[in-house]
Amino acid sequence: MVNEKHTEKQIWEFLSEIPDPEIPVITITELGVVRKVELSNEKVIITITPTYTGCPAMKLFEDEIIKTLHEKGIETVEINLVYSPAWTTAWMGDIAREKLRKYGIAPPVKGSEDKGILFESGPKVVACPRCKSENTILKSQFGSTACKALYQCETCLEPFDYFKCI
Amino acid sequence: METKDALINYCLRLGDSSLILGQRMAEWCSNGPILEEDIAMTNLSLDLIGQARTMLSYSGVVEGKGRSEDDLAYRREEREFYNTLLSERPNGHFGDTVVRNFLHDAFFYYLYQALKSSKDEMIAAHAAKSIKEVTYHLRHSSEWLVRLGDGTVESHEKVQESLNDLWEYTGDLFEMNEVDEVLIKEGIAVDLQKIKLEWDKTINTVIERSTLTRPEDAYMHSGRLDAMHSEYLGHLIADMQFLQRAYPEAQW
Structure with a gap:
């Protein structure tokens, strides 16, 4: 019996305490990975979607969700993995974007979903998360995790991660 | 042929x-060759293996015999794999890899673009998800x-030379x-054949733009549809499947 003790809102609150395993300053709800919370007499069903198909953090997301809800006294938790609609950085709010910037990761530039296929790489301007200079260059489309690209600031010379806009 | 059997094979x-x-x-x-490329290529690998997981799992579900993505990846023999002949070509030097991936990325890109409207919901969702990743792959290989x-x-x-050598695997x-x-x-x-028209253009x-010359179409290898492979696939899967063969049921 779960729904006598907890509301859907409370469960969203519990989930919003879980940090992203790779970028601990933002939570899995801010990232937009949690899509739906459903309650019934028998169980709680949490629907999640991967950021990237090969994202190795997905298993950790599942384990952390189950562990956190167990700690809150919810015993039967089911994880439902969906691929549609495909995850997009557009689901990331302003607060999460600001947290990323403070952490040293340039957040995805709004409205620049990367659809160009040939030689139209990335957004025009990615500001350095440290010195805010807009004089930065793309070093590599691929960075330390699937969701990031590598940039370098030409003003303060620091390399930095950019959260790719997809 | 039943739709179900066709679908199992298509997902494979x-x-x-x-x-x-x-x-x-x-x-x-x-x-x-350089650190950034090492990271890029392993990122590409991660995306591709993620995409494989979705389709192999789904093939197992449609089949309904309880085979998981791992069973399909690690317990099948060479003659049960339906990958493109191009995908199994050895890495060679960095240029060989760039050319092979470029030809293959463009194929995936237009294939997924079209499969977004597949009437099979899972395939459509997979295509819509994968296209975002493959867009980066195609840009990466084209720029190189x-x-x-x-x-x-x-x-x-x-x-x-890489392009001339790999061309005969594009017909497949x-x-x-x-x-x-x-x-x-x-x-x-x-x-x-419709995908090929788009592929050709790109x-x-x-x-x-690369100042290269498109090779003439001459002899083309074939085999993918019958799970007939070049001598390279056996070696690749021997390496890939080693752990599950030596220690069956091994888990993380």
């Missing part, structure tokens, strides 16, 4: 091509092809049989 084709190309890219791990083709005399000659990408026929009728699969644009 998609999943296997991603898996084998992903395994090839994993072979670059710690062997990349231009850099190497329009680079030094030596790099130009090397990638022209677009071959179709009864599986395609059954699924096209159902609106699940797409006509690969290949020509990038080849031209």
Whole structure:
């Protein structure tokens, strides 16, 4: 019996305490990975979607969700993995974007979903998360995790991660 | 042929091509020419293996015999793999990898673009998800092809040779049989001859920009549809499946 003790809102609150395993300053709800919370007499069903198909953090997301809800006294938790609609950085709010910037990761530039296929790489301007200079260059489309690209600031010379806009 | 059997095979084709190309890219791990490329190539590998997981799992579900993605990846023999012949070509030098991936990325890109409207919900969702990743892959390989083709005399000659050598594996990408026929009728699969028209355009644009010459179509290898492979696939899967063969049921 779960729904006598907890509301859907409370469960969203519990989930919003879980940090992203790779970028601990933002939570899995801010990232937009949690899509739906459903309650019934028998169980709680949490629907999640991967950021990237090969994202190795997905298993950790599942384990952390189950562990956190167990700690809150919810015993039967089911994880439902969906691929549609495909995850997009557009689901990331302003607060999460600001947290990323403070952490040293340039957040995805709004409205620049990367659809160009040939030689139209990335957004025009990615500001350095440290010195805010807009004089930065793309070093590599691929960075330390699937969701990031590598940039370098030409003003303060620091390399930095950019959260790719997809 | 029943739609169900065709669908099982179709998902294996998609999943296997991603898996084998992903395994090839994993072979670059710690062997990349520069650090950024080492990271890029392992990122590509991760995306491809993620894509393979989705399609292999789904093939197992449709089959309904309880086979998991791991069973399909690690317990099948060489003659049960339906990957493209191009995906199994050895990495060779960096230019060989760039050319192979470029030809394959463009194929995946237009295939997924079309499969977004598949009547099979899972395939449509998979295509919509994968296209975001493959867009980056195609851009990466195209940019390198231009850099190497329009680079030094030596790099130009090397990638022209890679292109000439790999060309005869591109015909296999677009071959179709009864599986395609059954699924096209159902609106699940797409006509690969239509994909080829789009593929041709992109290949020509990038080849031209790279100052390279498109090889003439001559003899083309085939085999994917019948799970007939070159001598390279056996070695690749021996390496990929070693752990599950030596320690069956091993888990993380």
